[in-house]
Amino acid sequence: MAVLERGPSLTDQAAEEIRARIVRGVFQLGEPLSEIALANELGVSKTPVREALMELKRQGLVEVHPQRGTFVFDMNATQVEQLSEQRAILETAALALALGKDRAALGRRWREIVEAMRQALTEDDAERYRTLDGDFHRTMFELADNPFLLEAFDLIAFRVQALRNRLSRDPDLNSTSFQEHIRLAEMVEGGAAAPIDATLRGHIEWTREHYLAALAAVGPEASAAPPRAKGRRRPSD
Template sequence: MTLTLARGPSLTEQAAAHIRSRIVHGTLQCGEPLSELALAQELGVSKTPVREALLELKRQGLVEIHPQRGTFVFEMSSVQVVQLAEMRSILELAALRLAMERNRDALRRRWAELVADMDVAMAIGNTQDYRVLDGMFHQAMFDLAENQFLSETFTVIAFRIQALRNRLSLDPALNEKSHGEHKRLLELVTKNDNEKVVELLAWHIEWTRSSYIELLGMPAAYNRPTRNSERRLKAVQR
């Protein structure tokens, strides 16, 4: 099947969006080689916009370009997964605090809408929609934090987070656990319990890190919860 993209100044952006979607949704697997020629034929364009699109995706961390070897979908080592989770925690906890301070009611309403949509996706077993909503749930904090630079910094890692998140969606048990924590986050925001909201989000991110590591078959040494994470979980369960 050959897709034909509209000609115009955004041809590279269209190619990048198509390839990015395939990576994020798991159609293209981590470490999979990418052929400029094959992608160009698939999209019905020359190799130039595809090459430029791959360079853009490299800047977004979704593609690795190795001279003399070729271009590949990103892969992450165990160390990088841990580092990504650390960076995600720093940014999301900051965004949550700002969003609660500046737009608590809007955050509560937005989370309530998304949780309701998640209920529907879970009820019909639509894991793809659930994971998209999952990403929107976390993005809402940045949208309502009202800090341009915080949002721009998160964008650097957001696509990789979503790509890994989508790879977890094949396990119904993980979706159930994730959904339960989203509901609990909404409940705590509604109760104005700022401390427990932050504690639960921190645990939620660390649990997701552990799930990534298990999914990718990484060494068990990287899958040990910290004492702080255990304390957080006990606190928010009370």
Template sequence: MAEPMRVLQRPKSLTTLAADQIRSRIVRGELGLGTPLSENALALELGVSKTPIREALLQLKMEGLVSIQPQRGSFVFEMSMDEIQQLGELRETLEVTALDRAMARNPEPIATALTVIVDAMTDAVAADDCGRYRILDADYHRVLCDHSGNRYLADCYAGFAFRIQALRAKLATDPALNAMSLRDHRDLRDLIKAGDAAGARTLLVAHMRRTIVDYEASMAELAVVA
């Protein structure tokens, strides 16, 4: 009997590879909000021509991570506190809805998935690996939406998830905030595992709103220093 044909894996294009690299640097905080993005410098640094860099920046603009301004160039996105508040409201609406739906369907699968992430988050905090913790934090909240049973909700959340990661980069370097965040994520997992939908919803909302408050405090500190 002939062996079944294997599905060929297409290699990533230079544009995709460039977008992955630039996106990763933005969400890790290596390219801060408002940072100018030089096509020439990025092309030289990544060892490609300007064409895939230009196409990558267009892709990242569609993801909300890059602002392309005529006659000025490309920049990492920036947001006012009012815009951040609005983004927080949208995030809260989607995540609470996702949590309610996931728990109504079956809380066990989401609790199991979150346990794996919480264990990894605990290791990251113990190792003071802020970058790893930030990635796991994003994974945790994405799991909530992925278990909602509504792919349109999950797709909507994915549309701005990278922005949230980039904003979180300002907070994830504070060990005290990471420890508090870990406690929230662990407690939320426990409430979901226990089937306490009301308690889980209350904690999730408090967690997301405190993140906005912490970010606002961080911005105020930077303004004082400046």
């Protein structure tokens, strides 16, 4: 049980802890959240927990339903489609900017992350691997050097990571995904931008397909929207 230290930012501490549990999958998609239970677990009053949940609501990680309560966010197939579309728009824009502003830095940073991913796979540390996967993609936004683009990405980043942690737990998929990240890193260090863009788009497209397949396996309500036409199979993000 994590007991928070007393200090001036209990709300921030509570939000960080609850957010981490959502992203890691400790709290499942659609799971109800009790202010009283969370306050007791974190060793604080209900006020910072309530304020933390409102902050997480603004980040899209928590849903508040009047007369029903507060729940971890959930997504149906249509919403996964829409999130993937937004992600593709943002990531390809960030990639183009990062390549134009400092291609060498992007290649260097991606190589470092790929090596850390290799180590995580060797140690069978799937959680660490998925965190590094998120870092790999965020690097494009950091090197794009556009705070507005980064802000737009941050609006969906936690939800993307939460889905990644829940729907990409197959070791075989992680292994295949690793090869795709190697390919992207190698392409940055030599070659035109267009093939890299196409590879990134394909990478995100397979992620979308994988999410939809996992949702469909849960039940018919979760798979309300059929997947679009599929291209070359891609590894999970």
